[in-house]
Amino acid sequence: MKPVLDMPNPSRLEDWRCLAPGAFAARPFSSAQCQDLLAQIVAGKAFSSVPREQPNSMHNYGMVVNNPELSAQLACLPDTWLATVIPTLFPHLPGGRFGDQHAFMVFYGEDAERELALHVDASHITLNICLENDAQGGEINFTGARCARHVNEPPDRITVSHRFEPGDVLLHVGNQRHHVSPLRGGRRRNLLVWYRLETEVFDHSNSWVQSICATCSA
Numbered sequence: 001m002k003p004v005l006d007m008p009n010p011s012r013l014e015d016w017r018c019l020a021p022g023a024f025a026a027r028p029f030s031s032a033q034c035q036d037l038l039a040q041i042v043a044g045k046a047f048s049s050v051p052r053e054q055p056n057s058m059h060n061y062g063m064v065v066n067n068p069e070l071s072a073q074l075a076c077l078p079d080t081w082l083a084t085v086i087p088t089l090f091p092h093l094p095g096g097r098f099g100d101q102h103a104f105m106v107f108y109g110e111d112a113e114r115e116l117a118l119h120v121d122a123s124h125i126t127l128n129i130c131l132e133n134d135a136q137g138g139e140i141n142f143t144g145a146r147c148a149r150h151v152n153e154p155p156d157r158i159t160v161s162h163r164f165e166p167g168d169v170l171l172h173v174g175n176q177r178h179h180v181s182p183l184r185g186g187r188r189r190n191l192l193v194w195y196r197l198e199t200e201v202f203d204h205s206n207s208w209v210q211s212i213c214a215t216c217s218a
Contacts, residue, residue, distance in 0.1 A: 006033055013088055020142040020160040022212055023172035024089050027165065034131040034166045038189065041105065055104030058119055061112035065103035074103045074193050077127065086125065090173060092208050093124065099198030108138050109187030116180035118143065120151055123174035123194030124202055130164035135186035139163045143177045148204040150215035164188060173212065175204040
C-alpha cells in the first residue's frame with residue numbers, strides 16, 4: 001500500500017539551512033506531493049471528519065491527525081528520515097526515544113487563523129511542513145530560544161522571518177519563540193508535529209533547554 005505521506009529518503013544534512021539558532025529549513029517535497037496529501041485531507045482519508053476543530057490551545061482552525069497509518073509514519077520520522085539530522089542539528093538534545101507526538105493541520109486564511117501570537121511549543125522538536133501557500137503575509141518569525149524561566153523576556157534584537165513555500169519543512173526546538181505575521185489575503189495550510197522525548201518533561205525547564213536559552217547564556 002502506498003504510504004499516506006511519501007517521504008523522500010534519505011535526507012541529506014546539506015539540504016538543511018539554518019534560519020536561526022535552533023531553527024532549520026529544507027524543501028524535500030514537490031508540489032505534487034503536497035497536492036496529493038492535501039487531496040487526501042479534503043477527502044477525509046488522513047484526518048478527522050470534522051471540517052474544523054481546535055488542534056491545540058493556540059489554534060482555533062485545523063484538524064488533528066487521527067489516521068493510524070499517517071500517525072505511525074509521522075511517529076517514526078525521528079528514527080528514520082530524521083535519524084541523522086536531529087543529532088547533528090540539535091547536539092544539545094539528550095539521547096532517547098521520541099515516544100510522544102501530537103500531529104495536526106493548521107489553516108490560515110480569511111475564514112480561519114489570521115495570525116498567531118508569540119509562543120513556544122509544547123514539544124522538544126517541532127516539524128512544520130507547508131502544503132499550500134498563496135497568502136500575502138502569514139510569515140513565521142523566530143525571536144530566540146528561551147527556557148521556562150525566561151520565556152517572557154524581550155525578543156532577540158534580530159527577528160528572523162520566513163515565508164513558506166509549498167514543500168518547505170521547518171525543524172526547530174520547541175522552546176524557539178515564534179509568531180505568525182497577520183495575513184493580508186490568500187491562505188496557508190501546514191502539517192505540524194510536536195515531538196517529545198520519552199523520558200524528558202516538555203515544560204522547557206530542562207537543564208539542556210537552559211543551555212540554549214539566550215537569556216541564560218547572556
